[in-house]
Amino acid sequence: MKKIRLYTPGPCQTPEDVLVEMARPFEHHRTEWFKGLMQDATAKLKQVFQTENDVLVITGSGTAAAEGALIGCNPPGSKLLTIEGGKFGQRWGIIAEQFGLDVVRHEVEWGEAVDPQVVADYLKNDPAITCVMLTHSETSTATLCDLEAIGKVTNEHGKLLIADCITSIGALPVFPDKWGVDVAITGSQKSLMLPPGLAFVSVSERAWRTIEANASQHTYYLNLNQARKAAAKFDTPYTPAHVMVRGLCKALEMLLEEGMENVWKRVAAMAEATRRAGEAIGLKVFSKRPSDSVTAFNAPDGVSVADIRAQLQERFGIQSAGGQDRLKGKIFRIGHMGYLDALDAVAAVAALEQVLYRLGHKFELGAGVTAAQKVLAERL
Structure with a gap:
């Protein structure tokens, strides 16, 4: 299923x-x-x-x-x-x-x-x-x-x-x-x-x-x-x-x-958790002034955006976004808007870790989830 x-x-x-x-x-x-x-x-x-x-x-x-x-x-x-x-x-x-x-x-x-x-x-x-x-x-x-x-x-x-x-x-x-x-x-x-x-x-x-x-x-x-x-x-x-x-x-x-201030707080926490998780597993945030509604990561060396997105969807049903125009094939994007909560953010990070691990990216398995959990535990 x-x-x-x-x-x-x-x-x-x-x-x-x-x-x-x-x-x-x-x-x-x-x-x-x-x-x-x-x-x-x-x-x-x-x-x-x-x-x-x-x-x-x-x-x-x-x-x-x-x-x-x-x-x-x-x-x-x-x-x-x-x-x-x-x-x-x-x-x-x-x-x-x-x-x-x-x-x-x-x-x-x-x-x-x-x-x-x-x-x-x-x-x-x-x-x-x-x-x-x-x-x-x-x-x-x-x-x-x-x-x-x-x-x-x-x-x-x-x-x-x-x-x-x-x-x-x-x-x-x-x-x-x-x-x-x-x-x-x-x-x-x-x-x-x-x-x-x-x-x-x-x-x-x-x-x-x-x-x-x-x-x-x-x-x-x-x-x-x-x-x-x-x-x-x-x-x-x-x-x-x-x-x-x-x-x-x-x-x-x-x-x-929920209250708009609580919505903003939830979205901000999920975004920060995702960025910290990415950094913990060796991913670079693309933007120099990141938005909290969506996070963009550069693909790690030796791993293609197409493979990351395909495996996220094939194995876990997660639909993410790629880069557009001059960024096509260079970044992938994960949204934090809509009907998503803190556990959804952790699930996305866990799935991303499994995909990157199988694709040969070197990092400590679980480091991203730990980093995300810490942010969410402190901010929500």
Whole structure:
């Protein structure tokens, strides 16, 4: 017997209670029944997002919400700065170019986080920049930037800040209002413990002024003005994934019952336990500023990423992630988001030890588990 164990940084493990909730008979989406679900989900999303701003529900992936925000916040005459430290940061620059926006694309060495002073220098030297877009937790490199410090910079210069928080909201401390993040985005398949299919975006009043004044948005389905108009009546402008919204209400209830600070503490402890375990068995953490939502390790000499991932899945049912683009074949990634707890973290380390041992990597068997146990015993 082999269980499916999702340690990918999305889709993440979904609780059985959420799956059961989505399997129940459902009603039509243009009903008071669905509006009740939307009202419940919206109130709970604000708590998870740590915001008083509007939070919209979009049927689509996180990229859908990001595209809508990117287009809405950059009307004709604006200029966008994208910070690109990985595959997902690159995506925002590519989308901007696809839509013909005036964009400056700043590349950061993969595995490193942008220095907030770099953003400050751009805004000082080019006053025409009106908006900055970045990825808070760059999933492809498992790297976290200092969003709070960058928010301070953009606010001091009076510029909009759009943050891809797809692998940070719900897993790490994120405070959009306090940090001055005008638009914060996440997706259902990450820390919110659902299958893919929904995206969520919080929007500040300052950003709404720009979006509402942007009459020439080259988007229809992803027009945030339409989404906001419908959301005021706890509805959606187009057909929603309403069964997903039902599951969302249950997943959010579970997160809030645990308490967001406890969720952040649990994720941080699992991430640190995994990093310490890796170091104990001779693995190198790839990122110079690691995110707690996902850990990336360099493959040890003489062992291939493909073999590590294949044996984890074949022998233990553990699905991990490899590197993308220029990192393909160089790193493997283990997620800490979703329906995972401390024992799941220990199990992943134990399985990784067995796989590496069989693949010929030299280390003291059990050293990783011991290191992980010590962190978890001290922090949880």
